[in-house]
Amino acid sequence: MSKRSIITNEIRQYMELLFPISRSLTGIGNRKTLKILQDIIPLKIKEYPSGQEVYDWIIPKEWNIKDGWIKNSQGEKIVDFKKSNLHVVGYSQPVKGEFTFEELVSHLHYKENLPCAIPYRTSYYNDYWGFCVSHNDFKKYFREGEKYEVFIDSKLVDGSLSFGELLIAGRKKDEFLISTYICHPSLANDNLSSVVLTSFLAKKMLTMNLNYSYRIIFVPETIGAIAYCKNNEDMMKKIKAGIVVSCVGGPGNFSLKPSFEEKSFVDFAARKVLTASKQEFKEYEFVPQGSDERQYSSPGFRIPCVTICRDNYCEYDYYHTSLDNLDFVKAENIFKSLEIYLNLVKELDSLIFYERTELHCELQLGKRGLYPKIGAENRIDYEKIPWRSTELDALAWVLFYADGKTSLDQMIEKSRMKKTQILDVIKKLEEKKLLRKA
Ligand code: ZN
Numbered sequence: 001m002s003k004r005s006i007i008t009n010e011i012r013q014y015m016e017l018l019f020p021i022s023r024s025l026t027g028i029g030n031r032k033t034l035k036i037l038q039d040i041i042p043l044k045i046k047e048y049p050s051g052q053e054v055y056d057w058i059i060p061k062e063w064n065i066k067d068g069w070i071k072n073s074q075g076e077k078i079v080d081f082k083k084s085n086l087h088v089v090g091y092s093q094p095v096k097g098e099f100t101f102e103e104l105v106s107h108l109h110y111k112e113n114l115p116c117a118i119p120y121r122t123s124y125y126n127d128y129w130g131f132c133v134s135h136n137d138f139k140k141y142f143r144e145g146e147k148y149e150v151f152i153d154s155k156l157v158d159g160s161l162s163f164g165e166l167l168i169a170g171r172k173k174d175e176f177l178i179s180t181y182i183c184h185p186s187l188a189n190d191n192l193s194s195v196v197l198t199s200f201l202a203k204k205m206l207t208m209n210l211n212y213s214y215r216i217i218f219v220p221e222t223i224g225a226i227a228y229c230k231n232n233e234d235m236m237k238k239i240k241a242g243i244v245v246s247c248v249g250g251p252g253n254f255s256l257k258p259s260f261e262e263k264s265f266v267d268f269a270a271r272k273v274l275t276a277s278k279q280e281f282k283e284y285e286f287v288p289q290g291s292d293e294r295q296y297s298s299p300g301f302r303i304p305c306v307t308i309c310r311d312n313y314c315e316y317d318y319y320h321t322s323l324d325n326l327d328f329v330k331a332e333n334i335f336k337s338l339e340i341y342l343n344l345v346k347e348l349d350s351l352i353f354y355e356r357t358e359l360h361c362e363l364q365l366g367k368r369g370l371y372p373k374i375g376a377e378n379r380i381d382y383e384k385i386p387w388r389s390t391e392l393d394a395l396a397w398v399l400f401y402a403d404g405k406t407s408l409d410q411m412i413e414k415s416r417m418k419k420t421q422i423l424d425v426i427k428k429l430e431e432k433k434l435l436r437k438a
Pocket of ligand 1: 320
């Protein structure tokens with residue numbers, strides 16, 4: 001069997017094993033999921049307590065659910081949590097009693113434009129309970145004037161929010177962040193595909209001789225990322241760039257959600273990898289909505305983060321429904337995404353950054369024999385192509401972008417000069433101790 005089919009089979013097995021587990025912001029299902037991932041990588045499972053203030057948020061109570069159903073007047077179960085964990089609205093409070101249709105209807109959720117699918121709904125920060133049913137079942141089983149027996153066996157108690165963390169140390173202390181979210185129950189593309197991909201990516205990275213260090217985290221979306229930022233604020237402020245892994249197993253095309261900077265080195269690397277893969281891909285414009293880049297790129301952190309999807313969350317009709325299942329998501333698709341993500345890591349890991357030893361203002365090149373003795377002669381002539389031809393031009397480009405944040409590849413692309421010209425100038429500046437590798 002080829003290495004590819006061995007890994008694809010393993011991916012399939014973990015998808016099947018993890019898919020049925022009920023996950024949410026908190027709870028036993030998340031711990032069970034992280035524990036299974038420990039078979040793949042040496043993940044540390046950590047906890048933040050309920051009630052902890054994390055910036056503008058409070059970590060909620062821990063939610064666990066054992067059962068939930070609705071019975072009709074004949075005593076038949078017409079909705080059953082044990083058949084699909086999407087049937088109960090996430091974070092539903094416990095309930096037991098008899099309800100008329102009229103009382104029950106504001107607690108029922110369905111999706112008319114996808115009548116056979118059970119929608120996925122949550123109500124994390126409200127006192128609420130509810131059920132999700134397919135529109136077909138809603139029409140079949142629920143009638144005005146009827147009475148229904150309702151039961152949700154859930155608990156909301158002071159507990160904790162669980163997350164997984166793996167730090168892979170490279171030769172340099174500079175860190176990249178790789179983050180994915182574990183809070184979705186039985187939904188395959190969004191986001192179990194990414195949980196499994198990130199684990200296999202980390203497994204491979206552990207065998208590599210890496211230049212940079214990598215902080216890999218599995219957190220519940222939003223509150224988990226916020227709690228992580230709050231509890232690791234100093235470290236997070238030093239992260240160079242991030243990858244937020246989301247929706248990587250659908251049958252559709254690849255897409256890139258660029259960082260808020262759109263032209264940062266991580267965007268550049270992601271475009272390069274996608275182009276080299278010869279896979280068709282679409283690039284979205286940056287929008288502030290999305291996944292946990294909302295936290296990592298917020299003004300306090302401003303980490304540029306990219307996401308490469310295969311059926312992006314805004315693209316597929318099955319999003320947040322029971323049809324986002326293991327028929328829709330295939331291990332082969334996750335494997336292809338894994339290859340792309342691995343190439344992205346390799347690309348990031350090979351990046352070189354230069355930084356001037358004096359960052360402020362221009363350097364006085366004249367006193368180092370790098371500037372013509374007679375000034376006021378040169379002017380920028382946009383008409384004369386290429387005007388970016390002299391050593392002085394190369395010096396200007398290199399010194400302008402030697403900020404520790406612009407990669408060498410970007411510097412070459414931005415200057416549109418020959419690589420050799422840029423490298424020659426870098427060598428000269430290094431010899432004169434005006435420049436160093438960042
Ligand atoms: Zn989602």
